[in-house]
Amino acid sequence: MKYNHLFEKGRIGKLRIKNRIVMPAIGVSLAKSTGEASDELIAYYEERAKGGCGLIITEITRIDDEYGVGTSNQLSVTSSKHIPRLERLVKTIHKYDSKIFVQLHHPGRQTHSQLIGGKQVVAPSAIMCQKTKEMPRALTTEEVEGLVKKFVIGAKIAQTAGVDGVEIHGAHGYLINQFMSSYSNKRTDKYGGSFVNRMRFITEIILGIKHICGKDFPVSVRIDGDEFLEGGYKIDQGKKIAVYLESIGVxxxxxxNGTYESGITIVEPISYPQGWKKHLAKTIKDAVKIPVIAVDVIRKPSFAEQLLDEGVQDFVAIGRGQLADSEWANKAFLGKEEDIRPCISCLHCFEELESGRMIKCAVNPKTSRELEFKEIEKSGDNRVVAIVGGGPAGMEAARVLALRGFKAVIFEKENELGGMLQYGNKPPKKEKITWLIDNMHHQIKELGVDIRLNTEATVEEIRKLDPYAVFVAAGAAPTVPPIPGVDNDNVYTIIDILGGKVSLKDKNIAVIGSGLTGLETAEYLGENGNKITVVEMLSEIGKGTNPSNLFDVMSRLKQFNTELIPNHRLMKINSNSITLMDTRSQKYTNKEVDAVVLSLGVSPRENMVKEIEDNFGVVRVIGDVNEAGRIAQATREGFEKAFVL
Structure with a gap:
């Protein structure tokens, strides 16, 4: 595809940017605990600059050590000691003709007291965030004035290190957003009340930066077009804020968009389509003359080009897409769109961050480990490696082995690659899983991997190859509990349902197990006109599932009037009913159903592993056959074991 806009040069102020691709700020927790740019952080950003990104905006960068800590390993510009390492980051990015902004940040009430030495969190007003659930204290007027100076000092430190500009984080419910929004700002001093007063905090910051750093030093502001909160501001207010900011020199x-309390709209799960919120950027672009950057769940270069062509925005912000593939921009430029490893919006990156760990990507094991996997050793010497199973673990192992010069041979007993992904892509709104299957298949095909479909990997077949090593990635089998009636004709596994072996319509169905797979299978069955009951032994439906993914699928299950029964164990399956035991009272009840679908996890194929280990010397066990896991675990194990073979 020809891109008339995506690779045009652009400008922010007087700064020229080589294309319209921006890496927006994403927390990564890769900095040193002192706030300095670590080698790992530099390598992480270098990969995206090397990959062709025009402008990189750093993660949330601390301007206040006392109350402004966002993460424990957060980039910081609170002291001159941060300048040398920040300068090294800047010079590294500039090698690739990319530009870099530092995003200046203060979390306000959206942090935790444990991150700030046990002190009470602060905010414009003493109003609790319903996500963090810590009551803040209101900042004094003098404290607000002091924070203005800290933002300006942070900008000057960044400028001294050579950064090309700064971005002020005024979105996502953080401190500046808290001041701008009447939802969270109930102050009666000069920083609260009227629109002008609510904008005073950011106004003083911007004017201070322009005064100290010079009027030509670029300043971008990240804002919410819509807070997506009841009582929060909508797009008309977002437009008003943008117009005002332009008038003061931004x-x-x-x-x-969004705050922690409407977080599903900030970091969208898999069901949200590309461009679902593009009206926000378009409304603001139509109201201002300065450039507009926007995140719009952009996954494909063709869609990014479409947004630019439609005048929705001037720069496309691609964050998670460049976690999934640091070469996103270069591959698009070279017309290798099929080779771009797609972000599937699985939220693994943010699960890791929220757990206090460094950022990771489910489909790109190199993310945050760029130093560790800097060079692929090409020492395969065309030696044969047999791979049993063509799921994500097997395909990723094959890709890396081929890059290393091994002759990879995949045995896949089904008629297509993908393994469990071929079931995971069947529920509604899961087409991004198909994107991943297609990409992985394309990559290994391009690398010349020998793919043998409809072929059982017996010891005899593998032995014919005289392999140097065997990778066992044969997946796992659905768990079927030993209960009365489990062999009845009306009992199915999720494989039967999502694999298309059975089609159920207009039935009364019990889905046993409320993990994400069970809930998505319930949605799939609901779409086919079935009445659904979800039975869960634990006290919570979807326990352990990412909250955003859970909220997303549960909101759609409501439209099917799905009945949810937690605290109940399946005891028996009858011809037209099931027997359940209440795990609290131990009482038994019968519930009429036409069919039962088991979603109770999977069991590794241990017998296969033992047989292969007994017959071959070098064996690596990866993916579900090793331990039941998710896409992230499968791709990581496939990558790691192939990298060090």
């Missing part, structure tokens, strides 16, 4: 507006 050089670009970066349009986002």
């Amino acid at each position: 050089d670009a507006i970066n349009v986002s």
Whole structure:
């Protein structure tokens, strides 16, 4: 595809940017605990600059050590000691003709007291965030004035290190957003009340930066186009804020949306389509003359081009897409769109961050480990490696082995690659899983991997290859509990349902197990006109599932009037009913159903592993056959074991 806009040069203020691709700020927790840029952080950003990104905006960068800590390993510009390492980061990015902004940040009430030495969190007003659930204290007027100076000092430190500009984080419910929004700002001093007063905090910051750093030093502001909160501001207020910011000298507006309390709209799960919120950026772009950057769940270069062509925005912000593939921009430029490893919006990256760990990507094991996997050793010497199973673990192992010069041979007993992904892509709104299957298949095909479909990997077949090593990635089998009636004709596994072996319509169905797979299978069955009951032994439906993914699928299950029964164990399956035991009272009840679908996890194929280990010397066990896991675990194990073979 020809891109008329995506690779055009652009400007923010007087700064020229080589294309329209921006890496927006994403927390990574890779900095040193002192706030300095670590070698790992530099390598992480270098990969995206090397990959062709025009402008990189750093993760949330601390301007206040006392109350402004967002993560424990957060980039910081609170002291001159941060300048040398930040300068090294800047010079590394500049090698690739990419530009870099530092995003200046203060979390306000959206942090935790444990991150700030046990002190009470602060905010414009003493109003609790319903996500963090810590009551803040209201900042004094003098404290607000002091924070203005800290933002300006942070900008000057960044400028001294050579950064090309700064972005002020005024979105996502953080401190500046808290001041701008009447939802969270109930102050009666000069920083609260009227629109002008609510904007005073950010106004003083911007004017201070322009005064200290010079009027030509670019300043972008990230704002919410819509807070997506009841009582929060909507797009008309977002537009008003953008117009005001332009009037006081801001050089670009970066349009986002949402707060922690409406977080599913900030970091969208898999069901949200590309461009679902593009109206926010378009409304603001039509109202201002300065450049507009925006995140719009952009996954494909063709869609990014479409947004630019439609005048929705001036720069496309691609965050998770460049976690999934650091070469996103270069591959698009070279017309290798099929080779771009797609972000599937699985939220693994943010699960890791919220757990206090460094950022990771389910489909790109190199993310945050760029130093560790800097060079692929090409020492395969065309030696044969047999791979049993063509799921994500097997395909990723094959890709890396081929890059290393091994002759990879995949045995896949089904008629297509993908393994469990071929079931995971069947529920509604899961087409991004198909994107991943297609990409992985394309990559190993391009690398010349020998793919043998409809072929059982017996010891005899593998032995014919005289392999140097065997990778066992044969997946796992659905768990079927030993209960009365489990062999009845009306009992199915999720494989039967999602694999298309059975089609159920207009039935009364019990889905046993409320993990994400069970809930998505319930949704799939609901779409086919069935009445659904979900039975869960634990006290919570979807326990352990990412909250955003759970909220997303549960909101759609409601439209099917799905009945949810937690605290109940399946005891017996009858011809037209099931017997359940209440795990609290131990009482038994019968419930009429036409069919039962088991979603109770999977069991590794241990017998296969033992047989292969007994017959071959070098054996690596990866994916579900090793231990039941998710896409992230499968791709990581496939990558790691192939990398060090």
